[in-house]
Amino acid sequence: MLKIVLSELHHNFFLMKWGWMMWMFLYFMVSGTSSLVVVHQPPVLAAALGNDVTMQCQLQLSHDEKMLTVPVLYWLRLTPGHENLRLWRPSVTYKERVALLDKNSNSTNKSILLRNVQWADSGKYLCKLSITTEKGKSFRRTGNETLLIVHDTMNFNLTGHNDSLLRCEVNVSLQTGLVLSIFHDGCKAQPVDIAQGDADAAPPFVTLSENISLNGSGKYECQLHLNEDLIMKSTFHYLPPVAEQGGDARKNLMTTRPTITSDEVLYPEPWLLYVSLLLVPITILLGLVTALLMCRL
Structure with a gap:
């Protein structure tokens, strides 16, 4: 019987203790926010x-x-x-x-x-x-x-000596945690090499750069991040060249430059369609003139 009474007293004391602590916590929270x-x-x-x-x-x-x-x-x-x-x-x-x-x-x-x-x-x-x-x-x-x-303009283009190598480069202030990455159609591309400039050689900024090999057509995007925050990005759209029959595809690749746009790809003008549309009213007009001449005769 004594053990039961002591157990109940201990339980009540425990509840009172936690109740008091919760009340004090709410009091300070409310008084602090007020x-x-x-x-x-x-x-x-x-x-x-x-x-x-x-x-x-x-x-x-x-x-x-x-x-x-x-x-x-x-x-x-x-x-x-x-x-x-x-x-x-x-x-x-x-x-x-x-x-x-x-x-x-x-x-x-x-x-x-x-x-x-x-x-x-x-x-x-x-x-x-x-x-x-x-x-x-x-x-x-x-x-x-x-x-x-602080950052300057991001350069994202093919390298001058190799048209199959895409390079992204940007100068940034001397801060830690900045990361440069290139994505191909939403997937992170494997870099060929990553080079970071020497802060002592070019104060007060450092050059971040990344190179990747072109892996088919599509949208390439270079992104500069600080932890999870996107600082800036640049987009490169690439359409691989097609070799002429009997020609050298590699040679054609080296002389053909992809179109770089912000969010869209340029398409050729449909000149054949324009000519076809113009021929319709001209044909009708000639028919009317011929009919009028026949009526006069």
Whole structure:
């Protein structure tokens, strides 16, 4: 009997303990979300060399939180081992290259526009806000950093010395995790070789390249990825040449260049059809003229 009573007491204590822990967990979760103030930044941004890029930063407040003062915005370029560079308000390095997208000082959109992106702009950026609210009073919130990757134009074509070898090449900023791949009709092609440029020989970018042997007609696509994110791609459509009767197919292959388009293949003009369509009204017209001449006679 005593064992049963002790067992029930232990069971009740266990339930009370877990009930208390769950209540405390819900309390802190609800109280935390009721006064939530968060700064959102995308983890990765990619920009073409010489183009403009939007550095996104969004302030999010819960429904029961209210700003008492205008938020003070700080945009920083993180430079480990050195003093961080200011994008906003712009330092000398970024003078006349940075603009605030939303001019309303009370707006929660604190994104900026970085103009004329250069290789030296690649790196990590941080959005920080100093804010005063009813519940949280005065404090500072930061985002989770944004990695800016810079790239130039992707070259995807047959190699100059071998018309059966397809080469993809692109210069990218010195970031880790970038991968170049070529696909044939949706399937990843086996590379002949993969070459990566020497960062010390060509600062401040590295050249990624990949070569594959042409394996029949179809759509070839070169893709640049950072982990699971597609940064950029280029498409190459290939239609193999046909050797003339008694001719050399290999020779014809070397002198025939495939058509490169963005999403479609070019087809020859149907001149025979055009001529046939024109002959119909001409024949009818000649028949009418002949009939009129016969009536007059």
